[in-house]
Amino acid sequence: xxxxxxxxxxxxxxxxxxxxxxxxxxxxxxxxxxxxxxxxxxxxxxxxxxxxxxxxxxxxxxxxxxxxxxxxxxxxxxxxxxxxxxxxxxxxxxxxxxxxxxxxxxxxxxxxxxxxxxxxxxxxxxxxxxxxxxxxxxxxxxxxxxxxxxxxxxxxxxxxxxxxxxxxxxxxxxxxxxxxxxxxxxxxxxxxxxxxxxxxxxxxxxxxxxxxxxxxxxxxxxxxxxxxxxxxxxxxxxxxxxxxxxxxxxxxxxxxxxxxxxxxxxxxxxxxxxxxxxxxxxxxxxxxxxxxxxxxxxxxxxxxxxxxxxxxxxxxxxxxxxxxxxxxxxxxxxxxxxxxxxxxxxxxxxxxxxxxxxxxx
Amino acid sequence: xxxxxxxxxxxxxxxxxxxxxxxxxxxxxxxxxxxxxxxxxxxxxxxxxxxxxxxxxxxxxxxxxxxxxxxxxxxxxxxxxxxxxxxxxxxxxxxxxxxxxxxxxxxxxxxxxxxxxxxxxxxxxxxxxxxxxxxxxxxxxxxxxxxxxxxxxxxxxxxxxxxxxxxxxxxxxxxxxxxxxxxxxxxxxxxxxxxxxxxxxxxxxxxxxxxxxxxxxxxxxxxxxxxxxxxxxxxxxxxxxxxxxxxxxxxxxxxxxxxxxxxxxxxxxxxxxxxxxxxxxxxxxxxxxxxxxxxxxxxxxxxxxxxxxxxxxxxxxxxxxxxxxxxxxxxxxxxxxxxxxxxxxxxxxxxxxxxxxxxxx
Numbered sequence: 001x002x003x004x005x006x007x008x009x010x011x012x013x014x015x016x017x018x019x020x021x022x023x024x025x026x027x028x029x030x031x032x033x034x035x036x037x038x039x040x041x042x043x044x045x046x047x048x049x050x051x052x053x054x055x056x057x058x059x060x061x062x063x064x065x066x067x068x069x070x071x072x073x074x075x076x077x078x079x080x081x082x083x084x085x086x087x088x089x090x091x092x093x094x095x096x097x098x099x100x101x102x103x104x105x106x107x108x109x110x111x112x113x114x115x116x117x118x119x120x121x122x123x124x125x126x127x128x129x130x131x132x133x134x135x136x137x138x139x140x141x142x143x144x145x146x147x148x149x150x151x152x153x154x155x156x157x158x159x160x161x162x163x164x165x166x167x168x169x170x171x172x173x174x175x176x177x178x179x180x181x182x183x184x185x186x187x188x189x190x191x192x193x194x195x196x197x198x199x200x201x202x203x204x205x206x207x208x209x210x211x212x213x214x215x216x217x218x219x220x221x222x223x224x225x226x227x228x229x230x231x232x233x234x235x236x237x238x239x240x241x242x243x244x245x246x247x248x249x250x251x252x253x254x255x256x257x258x259x260x261x262x263x264x265x266x267x268x269x270x271x272x273x274x275x276x277x278x279x280x281x282x283x284x285x286x287x288x289x290x291x292x293x294x295x296x297x298x299x300x301x302x303x304x305x306x307x308x309x310x311x312x313x314x315x316x317x318x319x320x321x322x323x324x325x326x327x328x329x330x331x332x333x334x335x336x337x338x339x340x341x342x343x344x345x346x347x348x349x350x351x352x353x354x355x356x357x358x359x360x361x
Numbered sequence: 362x363x364x365x366x367x368x369x370x371x372x373x374x375x376x377x378x379x380x381x382x383x384x385x386x387x388x389x390x391x392x393x394x395x396x397x398x399x400x401x402x403x404x405x406x407x408x409x410x411x412x413x414x415x416x417x418x419x420x421x422x423x424x425x426x427x428x429x430x431x432x433x434x435x436x437x438x439x440x441x442x443x444x445x446x447x448x449x450x451x452x453x454x455x456x457x458x459x460x461x462x463x464x465x466x467x468x469x470x471x472x473x474x475x476x477x478x479x480x481x482x483x484x485x486x487x488x489x490x491x492x493x494x495x496x497x498x499x500x501x502x503x504x505x506x507x508x509x510x511x512x513x514x515x516x517x518x519x520x521x522x523x524x525x526x527x528x529x530x531x532x533x534x535x536x537x538x539x540x541x542x543x544x545x546x547x548x549x550x551x552x553x554x555x556x557x558x559x560x561x562x563x564x565x566x567x568x569x570x571x572x573x574x575x576x577x578x579x580x581x582x583x584x585x586x587x588x589x590x591x592x593x594x595x596x597x598x599x600x601x602x603x604x605x606x607x608x609x610x611x612x613x614x615x616x617x618x619x620x621x622x623x624x625x626x627x628x629x630x631x632x633x634x635x636x637x638x639x640x641x642x643x644x645x646x647x648x649x650x651x652x653x654x655x656x657x658x659x660x661x662x663x664x665x666x667x668x669x670x671x672x673x674x675x676x677x678x679x680x681x682x683x684x685x686x687x688x689x690x691x692x693x694x695x696x697x698x699x700x701x702x703x704x705x706x707x708x709x710x711x712x713x714x715x716x717x718x719x720x721x722x
Contacts, residue, residue: 027423059623060421062388118713120481120514120641127635128642153481154708216708235712262420263627270630274488280481281489281697284704297707305715338720339645345717346648346658347515347577351596352479352713354666356706359699 027257033067035246036085038078038095040197041071043219045282046244049150049275050094053246056267065260067092082107085247086143093247094149098179103142105180105319109329110135110146112242113180114312117337119151119241119276121344125336126243134332138325145253149268150244150275153283155236156220157300158213159229161204164300167307176200176212180315181238187311188304197223204228213239217286218279226295233298237308244275388618394428396607397446399439399456401558402432404580406643407605410511410636411455414607417628426621428453443468446608447504454608455510459540464503466541466680470690471496471507473603474541475673478698480512480602480637482705486697487604495693499686506614510629511605511636514644516597517581518661519574520590522565525661528668537561537573541676542599548672549665558584565589574600578647579640587656594659598669605636 035054039046050069057065076084081093082100100107109116110131117125125131126148139146158177164170171189175182182192193209203209205228212229213236214220226232246268253261291297300308316334320327396415400407411430418426437445442454443461461468470477471492478486486492487509500507519538525531532550536543543553554570564570566589573590574597575581587593607629614622652658661669677695681688 056623056627059620060627062620115716115719118709118716120637123634124638124641127638154712156708217704235708235715237712237715240712240716259420259423262417266417266421266624266627266631269634270627273484273630273633276481277485277488280485280701280704284700287704287707299711302715306719309715309719336642337716340641341713341717341720343578343641343645343648344713345720347517347596348479349713349717350660351515351598351601352702352705352710354596354598354663354670355476355479355601355698356702356710358476358667358670359702 027259028061028064029257031065031256031260033065033091033252034075035067035069035092035094036075036081036090037069037071038081038093038099039072042197042222043215045152045218045275045278046094046150047071048278049244049271052274053094053149053267053271056270057263060263060267061260065263069094082142082144082247085249088143088249088251091249091252093144094244095247096242096244097146097247098242101179104323104325106138106323106326106329108180109326109333110139110243110245112239114184114238115309115337116240117333117340118344119153119243121337121340122151122241122243122333123148123272124340125333129336130332131336134329138329139247140250141325143250144247145250146245146247147265147268148243149246149271151241151272152215152239152244152279153276154241155216155239156213157233157236158211159204159220159225159295160211160231160233161207161229162210163231163298164211164233164304166301167304170304173211174209176203176209177238179238180312181213181236184238184308184311184315187315188307201225201228215239216279216283217290218282221286221290226290226293230294230296231298232290232295233300235300237300237305246271388620389422389425390618392426392617392621394426394452394613395436396428396430396453396455397436397442397451398430398432399442399454399460400433403558403583404576406513406579406636406639407455407511408432409639410605410632413635414455414510414628414632417631418624421624421628422621426624430455443503443505443608446610449504449610449612452610452613454505455605456608457603457605458507458608459603462540465684465686467499467684467687467690469541470687470694471500471604471606473600475545475599476670476698477601478694478701479705480514480604482698482701483512483602483604483694484509484633485701486694490697491693492697495690499690500608501611502686504611505608506611507606507608508626508629509604510607510632512602512633513576513600513605513640514637515602516577516600517574518594518597519572520565520581520586521572521592521594522568522590523571524592524659525572525594525665527662528665531665534572535570537564537570538599540599541673542574542597544676545599545669545672548676549668562586562589576600577640577644578651579643582647582651587651587654591655591657592659593651593656594661596661598661598666607632 037050041047054067072078081095085093098108098111173190176195200212398411415428415430433439442456446454459469459472534551537556561573
């Protein structure tokens, strides 16, 4: 990049003393950014990802690249992060981009959507299947560059006040769920609702809603749903492995020196590994405690899964017919998923299947 | 760390000019290392991991931390990497540590062993289950520090000249396989052999051996086994998700400034994500080509898997009775695996199961 261009656009000031320092230091100007997390501090896994990313960037740059994380609502709210990054209110964000499907449904595809590739497959698509470039072609239209920096793994299908055995049981079901998953459930007869995390419990308790999806055992446990909606379904077929992205205002990204970009990529990858590992490590004990506390674990029926798969594919066809960005990313992701499962069903799945059966022996 | 100590132990020289530079540059002395890969250049995924790691370190440090990768045999051979790192012949290595079970069977546990946690579970164990500290307590006894920097995912169970339906079919079977997997197969009646990669094909062709395990579709395809041993079994129950480590001489590690350690950790994490993603992205097409070329895909029978699981557990009990390091790591890893599968069998497995069944629809 051109140094002049960087000086013109970097925020937060470059210490005057640096300008007089030798070349080795001149290449490392001080940069100070703000990162708006879409997650509150109570979600310690996801907020922890935002904190970790910022700390790693600072550690790698000996403090010369300083990014301060802000919890949801401190600068803008959860659903304004994409706008705030795009218009430069903040230099960076940390979010699941499917929160922004209201702007364009294409925002779901880099993150997660019903029957998407699983967490590992999505990473392979990003780094070795052309996904990262395709996603950033799209993100550029919204004035941002984004890089994967976390994943929750496959989530649960939510908490229900009554058992859901067939598609018939979804008719009129008022459920807290957003994004494309909510649109698919609507096609199956449910009534999706947008409710913020703190309001879910009282709404379930009063019966204002009949069901709610959130994340998985470790996060869900904190909100105590099992007391008011004990049927805990799996899998979350709209959340098979959502990617959390670090989103960066595209002018800020383009203006960064090469080393600073390398630092962001490396810190994001380390955060990705850490966040997914944390979920995987904490979910088992949480699932034990939830079941001990009365949660009734239930798999969605094959009938319901098949109806959801069919409705999802119809939805994707309809959106693709009028949205070329969506079509391009969806077709790439779907083709990649189908190839991946061809292979995953062999060694990976057979290995897991045996150990699931043999675990207790 | 003490700067004096670093100056005394860092290799490759610190440019004299740096000593006269201001504080900002003084904290970044030039360091030059050699990294001995256990893998030849022909394994482009694994050799690619060694190259990528070295490049990322250099990029993050603007060339002031330079690690040069060497292919297997260029300084020492595949099975001498742990010794060469420990005795300081090279500063770093890139290897699957189960290659060094001849020194101590405990070397298998940070990497892979029959019926170990899968790739994602091992990462969770490392970073959020105490695994990394336990492994490095052990590695320190061999004068090294090691950090995960790659994974192949679940491997295949190898190529066989005849079908293997029961444990009886293993009697006297001469198979190219090393490590603890070889020891378990020996207990089941097979005759494990150590043969270098380039010699496997002629040995199978002449019938000097009856079977050989290598890696998975993408790597195996290059060696052309399907022509001489067409039965391709899965899963590789001794290779459910081997971790590739960057191994560092412990004195070199301890002497590194904090920032250089952060750079190694971040570059290793990014390499981890990249190598696993590359395998996941390349294996599906390879499996298609192999089957198209005559490979006969076969799952190991439940009987054989159960016998191998039982023999593995007996082997671990015997080793644990006389090796406290092995016992400590094994018990931690096994307990973690059992907890992980309790959770993975819920959302993750149900999600994968449905998509495996529905992929082609």
